[in-house]
Amino acid sequence: MGCTCCKQKSAKSIAAPSATIDVNDLTNADGGSLGASAQGRYCPDPTQAIPDFNKPSFNTSFTNTNTHSRSVAVTLFIALYDYDARTEDDLTFQKGEKFQIINNTEGDWWEARSLDTGHTGYIPSNYVAPVDSIQAEEWYFGKMGRKDAERQLLAPGNPRGTFLIRESETTKGAYSLSIRDWDDNKGDHVKHYKIRKLDNGGYYITTRSQFDTVQQLVDHYTGSNDGLCYYLTKPCPNSTPLTLGLGRDAWEVSRETLSMQRKLGQGCFGDV
Numbered sequence: 001m002g003c004t005c006c007k008q009k010s011a012k013s014i015a016a017p018s019a020t021i022d023v024n025d026l027t028n029a030d031g032g033s034l035g036a037s038a039q040g041r042y043c044p045d046p047t048q049a050i051p052d053f054n055k056p057s058f059n060t061s062f063t064n065t066n067t068h069s070r071s072v073a074v075t076l077f078i079a080l081y082d083y084d085a086r087t088e089d090d091l092t093f094q095k096g097e098k099f100q101i102i103n104n105t106e107g108d109w110w111e112a113r114s115l116d117t118g119h120t121g122y123i124p125s126n127y128v129a130p131v132d133s134i135q136a137e138e139w140y141f142g143k144m145g146r147k148d149a150e151r152q153l154l155a156p157g158n159p160r161g162t163f164l165i166r167e168s169e170t171t172k173g174a175y176s177l178s179i180r181d182w183d184d185n186k187g188d189h190v191k192h193y194k195i196r197k198l199d200n201g202g203y204y205i206t207t208r209s210q211f212d213t214v215q216q217l218v219d220h221y222t223g224s225n226d227g228l229c230y231y232l233t234k235p236c237p238n239s240t241p242l243t244l245g246l247g248r249d250a251w252e253v254s255r256e257t258l259s260m261q262r263k264l265g266q267g268c269f270g271d272v
Contacts (some may be wrong), residue, residue, distance in 0.1 A: 161233030
């Protein structure tokens with residue numbers, strides 16, 4: 001047995017929602033389907049258009065509309081060196097020329113379109129770098145050991161203050177600044193400074209002078225030594241790298257391009 005008041009309140013609370021139903025909108029008494037009036041007031045169930053990702057058999061296809069916008073941001077490159085085409089598929093280009101990369105999935109030779117000439121062809125990937133990146137700077141030498149840096153900086157013709165920046169050999173994400181210096185005791189020698197990275201992405205050699213980019217750091221020490229052994233005068237000259245192969249899909253050298261200088265010997269298959 002229950003309380004009479006409780007039963008009355010429960011009956012009222014249950015009956016209340018039924019008072020809001022418009023029976024004229026139903027096609028039959030049991031409420032099986034909605035009529036035209038209900039269809040006009042209610043939108044289709046939005047979940048009907050959402051595929052069930054837990055079932056691998058759904059056939060809904062999706063178009064990635066952001067592919068082009070993402071690729072544009074990473075396909076603009078700049079030439080670091082001059083290059084003369086060796087095959088009809090290659091592009092001849094000059095240092096500083098800019099390219100849009102069309103295809104970089106076929107190994108060391110990339111299909112590109114020159115923004116200067118409009119020509120399309122293949123370029124060696126180690127001759128270009130992303131625009132405005134540290135790899136595009138003349139003073140950046142990438143992975144290089146301390147001894148190799150000293151050898152290049154101490155080459156004849158490099159004045160005091162000649163410098164280069166390379167990846168740190170001991171600290172991941174950091175760089176090393178190598179500068180040619182001179183004094184009465186040591187003569188010509190090289191000083192090395194570690195460029196450390198801040199947690200917020202900045203860079204510094206000494207904590208009192210911090211910079212957003214390595215490029216800003218170089219600009220600062222070009223005008224003043226600010227605690228370094230000498231101010232930065234000029235980037236160290238860098239030799240042109242070897243191309244990765246003769247060319248794209250070029251594995252043979254035409255006989256007409258070779259000339260016989262001196263005969264070394266003769267065998268069953270020809271002269272050497």
